[in-house]
Amino acid sequence: MYKKFFLPIVLVLLAYVFWLSPDSEEIAAGVAILLFGMMSLENGFKALTEGPLERLLAKATDKFYKSFTLGMVSTGILQSSSLISVITISFLSAGLLTLTQGVGIIFGANIGTTATAWLVAILGLKIKISALAMPMLVFGMIMIFQKSKTTKGIGNVLTGLGFLFLGIHFMKVGFDSYKSVLNLADYAMDGFLGVIVFTSMGILATVILQSSSATMAVILTALAAGQITYFNSLALAIGANVGTTITAIIGAMASNASGKRLAGAHLIFNITTALIALIFLTQIAWLVDVVADFFNFKPENYTLKLAIFHTIFNLIGVLTMYPFVNKMVKFLEGRIKEDTLDVREPKYLSESALAFPQSALSALVKETNHLFNRVFKIISHGIGLHREEVLKQEDENTTLKSISTIDIDENYYTEVKHIYSKIIEFASQAQQEHSDPDYNDSIYNIKEANRHFVYALKDVKEIQHNISKYTNSDNEIMKEEYNKLRDKIGKIIRQVFKAQNPDIDYNSSKKKISRLVKEHIDKRQEKLIKHYFKIEKNDVLFDGTIDRLIRNNEITSEMASSLMNDSSLTSSINKHLIKAAELLYTNQDILMSEVNDHIVEEQEAAE
Numbered sequence: 001m002y003k004k005f006f007l008p009i010v011l012v013l014l015a016y017v018f019w020l021s022p023d024s025e026e027i028a029a030g031v032a033i034l035l036f037g038m039m040s041l042e043n044g045f046k047a048l049t050e051g052p053l054e055r056l057l058a059k060a061t062d063k064f065y066k067s068f069t070l071g072m073v074s075t076g077i078l079q080s081s082s083l084i085s086v087i088t089i090s091f092l093s094a095g096l097l098t099l100t101q102g103v104g105i106i107f108g109a110n111i112g113t114t115a116t117a118w119l120v121a122i123l124g125l126k127i128k129i130s131a132l133a134m135p136m137l138v139f140g141m142i143m144i145f146q147k148s149k150t151t152k153g154i155g156n157v158l159t160g161l162g163f164l165f166l167g168i169h170f171m172k173v174g175f176d177s178y179k180s181v182l183n184l185a186d187y188a189m190d191g192f193l194g195v196i197v198f199t200s201m202g203i204l205a206t207v208i209l210q211s212s213s214a215t216m217a218v219i220l221t222a223l224a225a226g227q228i229t230y231f232n233s234l235a236l237a238i239g240a241n242v243g244t245t246i247t248a249i250i251g252a253m254a255s256n257a258s259g260k261r262l263a264g265a266h267l268i269f270n271i272t273t274a275l276i277a278l279i280f281l282t283q284i285a286w287l288v289d290v291v292a293d294f295f296n297f298k299p300e301n302y303t304l305k306l307a308i309f310h311t312i313f314n315l316i317g318v319l320t321m322y323p324f325v326n327k328m329v330k331f332l333e334g335r336i337k338e339d340t341l342d343v344r345e346p347k348y349l350s351e352s353a354l355a356f357p358q359s360a361l362s363a364l365v366k367e368t369n370h371l372f373n374r375v376f377k378i379i380s381h382g383i384g385l386h387r388e389e390v391l392k393q394e395d396e397n398t399t400l401k402s403i404s405t406i407d408i409d410e411n412y413y414t415e416v417k418h419i420y421s422k423i424i425e426f427a428s429q430a431q432q433e434h435s436d437p438d439y440n441d442s443i444y445n446i447k448e449a450n451r452h453f454v455y456a457l458k459d460v461k462e463i464q465h466n467i468s469k470y471t472n473s474d475n476e477i478m479k480e481e482y483n484k485l486r487d488k489i490g491k492i493i494r495q496v497f498k499a500q501n502p503d504i505d506y507n508s509s510k511k512k513i514s515r516l517v518k519e520h521i522d523k524r525q526e527k528l529i530k531h532y533f534k535i536e537k538n539d540v541l542f543d544g545t546i547d548r549l550i551r552n553n554e555i556t557s558e559m560a561s562s563l564m565n566d567s568s569l570t571s572s573i574n575k576h577l578i579k580a581a582e583l584l585y586t587n588q589d590i591l592m593s594e595v596n597d598h599i600v601e602e603q604e605a606a607e
Contacts (some may be wrong), residue, residue, distance in 0.1 A: 035169035040160030064104045064325065068318075071108025077117040081212065082243060084109045085266065090359040091260040091350045099329050102262045107269060107321070110241070110314050115211035117307040120220045136162030143480075163378075165379070167217075190231065191343045202239020212244035216310065221305050222556040230302040232280060233502025237310050242274045259352055268328060284313055344418040349426045357439055360430040364446050367423055368584065369500060374415045375453045376493055379573075381406045381469050382460045383486050388492045391497060408461040416457065423450050445583040452481060452580035456573045460489075463569045466562050479544070481563055485570045492574040495554045499585035 075081045092102045136158045143155025189197055206215045216237065223233045239545075245267045277284060280302060288309045289299075297304050319326070346367050353363035380387045427447045431440045463485070470482040546564055549555045555563070 017335070035161050035271050036163050040163060042157050064100065064322070067101045068468050071105035073108075073113040075109040075112025081109040081113040084112075086264075086352070087356060089262055090355045091362075093348075093350050093353045093359065093363070096359060097360050099261055099265070099332065100325060102258075102263045103269075103325055103329065106262065107318050110269065111311070111318065113213055113244070114307070114314055117220065117310045119217045120217050121307040122304040132161040133166040134163075137166070149239065159187060175587060189426060194232060195235045195281065198235035199239040199242075199274070201280065204239075205236070205244040206240045206243025209245050211501040212240040214577075215240040215243065220306060223306060230305065231537050233283075233302070233306050234309055236284065238274050238277045238313070241277075241310075241314070242270050245270050245300040258335050259327075259350070261336045262527075263337060264332050265328060267319060269321055273313060276316055277313040277321060284309065284316070287312060318414070338493065344414060346419050346422045346426075349422055351506055354426065354429055354433060357430075357434040357436070360426070360434065361439070361442060364423065365426055365584075366429065367419070367426075367447055368450055371416065371419050371423065371425055371450060372453060372496070372500065372580075374419070375457055376497065378408060378411045378415065378457060379460050379489065380407045382411075382464050383489060384459075384471060385486060385490050390494050396528025408457065409468045410466055412457055416454065420450055420454055420478060423447070449580040449583040452576040452583070456485045456576035456580070457567050459573045459576065461588075463566050463573070465568050470559075470562070475555065475559070477549060479565070482566070485566060488575055492577050494583040496577050496585075499581045 060511050071084060075084045088097065088102050088105045088109075091097045092099065097105075140155045140160075140162055143151050144159060146152060146155070201402070202215065202219070203219065215383075219228070219233050219236045219240070222228045223230065228236070248261045249267065259275055291308050291312070291374030292301070292305050293297070308514050347370050348363045348366040350363070353359045376390075380390050424447055427443050431443050467482050467486060469480040471486070473479050473482075546560050549563075550557070550560050
């Protein structure tokens, strides 16, 4: 209910502040322009790096320093730790990253975000940036209206930088003008109380602006204008670092337990870093003076010293937390458990996984495999087979033992139907969000494969009654023929399972893994094609079995009719299963996504 009134209240309060103090309008306008610039900058870099960046993040190895470096560099370029956090949570939710890899990226992002402070301190406040901003805006807007995605991306970057610098200019002018009305520096607070108050203000400002980079730009501009003291600016910077975790927490709300754990790691890291900075604030400030003196910065150059402080206390946080990464991961995994899923609900499909092509594809592959495992169980038990026995079935002439059958209808509605509908819905959304033709072909194949799994289940429902009836019949001929039908289905299910689970050494090099995947695809494709052509050949109508049994009076005409129909249904079941396997597990892009999931699982097991 309160959310409904939040925006109107904020707007009314803002209007009241403008009425009381017209000079504050320029500062507020500067902040608004700055935020718009950062959004344009983020969109531009996202357009330019979309694909390569996501592939890099998806391939981040279990080496902490590589994940850390990737997080630091990508955040420094994109000027947005929030975007990197959201991508990392999406990939983690989809199983493309381990929690340790995600923590490394988030740690690196905290260092990378200090690039904004350096950009503002060195360029934004030292040159006449309004003159620099104007041509950037002109060139940027012209490029945005071009058709090329790359040109649009560059245009967004230039426009973003232009608005960023223009926003800083307006804030600086606003703070200078505001001095004549009210000097905020007169309200500076020293000592412990000042640290607590200004740290809280930094947290609040970042929660409102939803960007620690924007908050740092405001702090630096106010500091340059003399509206806040250097000591208070340090506390504000610490608060901004804590406030930025809100974005990760919000992003994790739509995620699964893995995403929530990463948001927890982000919160623990930033709060620990903030506590260290607050406790040793005097010592860190002394270290900043030493570094500034070493680089011959003027003692009164507080904006550069604040940028140094921002970098140093984040580095201290990384160095402090690094030895405890594995313990933190175990702690979070112990505290934040996977939700106890209703069997009717999907395990891997989440709103956060939908945000990026790789994470959406990976989530669909994992959910489809999850659905297939349910279909495997229902088909096996539906025709009276042990799932484990099916997987061990090697000999072509092996007859499988009978077990009690299950109600296929009930199991379909409780374990398959809802998940199937969610997969189709998620896949359609992924196709709508990401328009690459090859990508959409892979998504279409996944949808089709799931459809074939469901059709196979429906055919099993049709055949189930007669299998149960005739495998328990006194007529040994009918018992034998129906056991053959069960064996045929069991062998195909086993082939599909083997196609889904390539026997690969995941510790091999990426080049070798790709070669092994190709060999696996070729081998499985050959076997599936072989089985597909055997289906028609082994039909009781075409191989003469029906004619022979009727001629020898071994079965009745009613039995012959049932056997003929059920043999046709068996062929249909097996064709659907083979077609699904061909669509899923002989497609290199889809199978490589599955292999990446296995690699992640192997890494998690090793940890």
